[in-house]
Amino acid sequence: MTIKLHVFPLSPRAFKVMWCANHLGIGFEPVMVDFAKGTHRTPEFSGLNPNMRMPVLQEGDFCLWESNAIVQYLASLKPGLLPEDLKCRLTAVKWQFWDSAHWDPACAIFAFENYVKKLFGRGEASGSEIARGNEMFARLAPVLDGQLQKQRYVAGDALTVADVSIGAMNFISEQAKFPLEGYRAIQRWAADLKSLPSWQNTVAQARASLPQA
Ligand SMILES: N[C@@H](CCC(=O)N[C@@H](CS)C(=O)NCC(=O)O)C(=O)O
Incomplete structure (x- = not known):
């Protein structure tokens, strides 16, 4: 299943999740959240994150917001950033x-x-x-x-x-x-x-x- 990352890429919180995926070699589709156009305030986006904030990870029906939770999720998919001990x-x-x-x-x-x-x-x-x-x-x-x-x-x-x-x-x-x-x-x-x-x-x-x- 494709992982989509809804991001405004100039934000450091967006950078955080994109960098994490790139570091682990996890492919993703970036979906632009255009703050200038108010994309994050649309009913469609608030369905993904009721806080109307990015980043959001979407994988089929699974939606995850809060950048550090997204980092945890990505790091759980592939070894490299989450110590086993x-x-x-x-x-x-x-x-x-x-x-x-x-x-x-x-x-x-x-x-x-x-x-x-x-x-x-x-x-x-x-x-x-x-x-x-x-x-x-x-x-x-x-x-x-x-x-x-x-x-x-x-x-x-x-x-x-x-x-x-x-x-x-x-x-x-x-x-x-x-x-x-x-x-x-x-x-x-x-x-x-x-x-x-x-x-x-x-x-x-x-x-x-x-x-x-
Ligand atoms: N604690 C959240 C913060 C997310 C956040 O505040 N994102 C900002 C951009 S960096 C946002 O989407 N702001 C939209 C708004 O304030 O309307 C996280 O780490 O994901």
């Missing part, structure tokens, strides 16, 4: 929860203020929102940096779903201007992820899907 697996999964609960919402502030607003002509970045993002980063980035000082990847010496979930935001690191100065281990890890062929192929795929990218 229970404790190692849950260590990786723990960081995916950390991403959903803490890292992604902090990054989303910079993504929206510095990137999305420009992309859709929605005005200047809000100083108070950036200040709120800086405060969140000051608490979160040392946690991630500390972890990456101890080991090459988030959950150990091998790339896992944790790196895919947390690392995908680096897709827009320049445009979003995440305040990562001084976090040397995060910078080393991000460069490592960006050098992966699966990352580079996904960047090319995402850019090719939109002429203005």
Whole structure:
């Protein structure tokens, strides 16, 4: 059965699921969710995800939303990103929860203020929102940096779903201007992820899907 990924490919959450599939060598059909045209607000799309948000994975009658659940699903189909050992697996999964609960919402502030607003002509970045993002980063980035000082990847010496979930935001690191100065281990890890062929192929795929990218 064909896997469809409903995505707005310039979003890091879309990048996350496309990169995961590409890294594992899982073929998929990308289906464009055109935010400019409001595709995500149509009754058809809300039938796939009542939250009216992408990404969504569709495989026949099976529909899955929440990017980290999609990463879990894809990684369960093919070995490579989900450790077999229970404790190692849950260590990786723990960081995916950390991403959903803490890292992604902090990054989303910079993504929206510095990137999305420009992309859709929605005005200047809000100083108070950036200040709120800086405060969140000051608490979160040392946690991630500390972890990456101890080991090459988030959950150990091998790339896992944790790196895919947390690392995908680096897709827009320049445009979003995440305040990562001084976090040397995060910078080393991000460069490592960006050098992966699966990352580079996904960047090319995402850019090719939109002429203005
Ligand atoms: N926690 C969700 C967040 C999904 C999300 O917020 N997607 C955004 C784009 S990055 C969206 O579809 N927004 C549409 C809207 O706000 O109307 C996930 O990780 O999948």
